[in-house]
Amino acid sequence: MSRPLSTLGLGVVLLGTLLPMMDSFIVNVALPTIAGELGAGTADLELVVAGYGIAFTLLLVLSGRLGDAFGRRRVLVLGLLGFVLASLLCALATSPGWLIAARVLQGATAALIPPQVLGTIQAAVPPDRRARAMSRYAAVSGLAAILGLLLGGVLVHADLWGTSWRLIFLVNLPLGLAAAALTVFVVPDTRSEHPAGVDLRGTALLGAMVLALLVPVNRGQVLGWPLWTVVLLACVPVLAILLWRTEKRVASAGSVPLLPPSVLTEPKVRGGLLLLAPFLAAWAGFLFALPLTLQHGFGLDPLLAGLAVVPMSLAFLLGSFAVPALRTRLGDRVTPYGALVQGAGVAWLLAALPLGWLGGSVWSALPGLVLIGLGQALVVGAANISVLGAVPTAYAGVGGGLLVTVQQGSMAIGVAVFGTVFAAMLTGYGHATAFGVVLAVQLVTGIAVAYTARTKESRVAAPVS
Known part of the structure; x- marks a missing residue:
């Protein structure tokens, strides 16, 4: 192992993680303002969001391979500097087309960052500290979504120096430059001991598969599901088999x-990713529906809607920090227990809906939100540690890229599916029923994850006769 990653170094790479993850969500609150100032239509605004997400997800695994081959610190610094430049271009946009192109570039450069962070943690943190470092990563990546929604509302509302929505991109400049500069001095450079070139065929097939999945998922509902979107989705399993x-x-x-x-067939990697995918899809759908319900069903303004989820954010933070100690005591049982805790929170909200919290006080919803945040942290934190702990150090970057790809892809699918269900129910039944359906599906998903994880844990623990 190279020199170990210090506490300061861990803080620096986690700051690098926060920026691209947060920018997946921070723009959402500013979309109405962007539309007014740039004359952007609905299709333009959707591409502002989807362009970033698709470019980000598309390049994550390749980014991990580049870090393994050429040095994770080098790729991380290049990613941070590229992200800063793309953020500046976003802030300077004078037309919808300019902003969309800059957001695609921003997503592409953002993809260079998380795999290097995860790879560095895996390669440069001693085993006795690694679980704690991974819990910090899970806390930051999970909070990024909530913090993005909150900070977006605050910055647009502040309108400092007349910057309006541009401030949500300008804030990345000092933070990104500081992270890049500090990375050079406090983050050790790690790479695979046997670096290899880029697998062009695998890269092309993986890219085609991600595009065939995410483009229809992001655009299908808006366009009315034309034939080409269905054809692309049908190509996904074919491309997966070819890959x-x-x-x-x-390899042969x-x-x-x-x-x-060898990484994909590792039981803990495969099992962890299969558990994370539906759980994160349901989480993303919940995060999509919650602000809309708080604002349009509850009548809160964007800033207050953001503040209403602060207790959930704090619970997520505390839960993430508790994961290493809980895993020491409970092992893999943390995952099913976390899913049940989240399920209790979802059940609380479902019970509160007919009692009228949408027309009464938001405080009656807070216990449920706290349990949801806590349970989410336990499941995601434990799964991240389990998955990456099973990846050989030589493939640390690839493992990190694969993990974040599954996370981002699952959340994109969750937003599309849950968004479609929410919109369909909203038209005829109102916010309470629409949000209730989202919660019901999330509850079923959580119970299924808890049952599957517990069954797998029991099977592993059972003695061989």
Whole structure:
């Protein structure tokens, strides 16, 4: 191992993680203002959001491979500097087309950051401190979504120096430059001991598969699901099979594939990702529906709606910090217990809906929100530690890229699916019923995850006769 990652170094790389994760959400609150100032239509605004998310998700695994091969610190610094430049271009936009292009560039540069952070933690943090470092990463990445919604409302409302919505991008400049400069001095450079070139065939197939999935998911509902969106979705399993066969051939030939089959077939990696995918999809759908319900169903303004989720954010933070100690005592049981805690919070909100909290006091919803934040932190934190702990250090960057790809892809699907359900129910039944349906699906998902995780844990713990 190279020199270990210090506490200051961990703080610096976590700041680097916060910026791209937060920018997936911070723009949402500013969309009406952007539309008014740039003359952007609904389709333009959707591309401002989707362009970033697709570019970000598309390049994560390739980014991890680049860090493994050329040095994670180098790629991290380049990613931070590129992200700063793209943020400046976003702030200077004078037309919808300019802003969309800058957001795509911002997403592409953002993809260079999280895999290097996860790879550095895996390679440069001693095993006895690694779980704690991963819990901090889970806390930051989870809080980024909530903080983005809150900070977006605050910055647009502040309108400092007449910057209006541009401030949500300008704030990245000092933070990103500081993170890049500090990275050079306090973050050790790590890489694979046997660096390999880029697997071009695997990269092309993975990119095609991600595009075939995310483009229809992001655009299908808006466009009325034309035939080409259905065809692209049908291509996803075909491309997945081709990718798997290609990577096996590359590995059999003695080369290093983009997604090593040995990593994908590791039970803890595969099992952790399969549990995370539906859980994060439901979480993203909840985060999509909650602000809309608070604002349009509860009558809160954007700033107050953001402040209403602060207790959930604090619970998420505390839960993330508690994961290492809980895993020491409970092992893999943290995951099903966390899912049940979140389920209790969702059940609280479901019970509160007919009691009229949408027409009464928001305080009656806060216990449920706190439990939801706590349970989410326990599941995600424990799963992250389990997945990355099973990835060999040589593939730390690839493992980090794969983990974040699954996280971002699942959340994109969750927003699309839950958003469609929420909008359909809203038209005929109102906010209480629409949000109740979202909560019901989230509750079922959480119970299924708890049952699956508990069954798997029991099977592993059972003695062999």
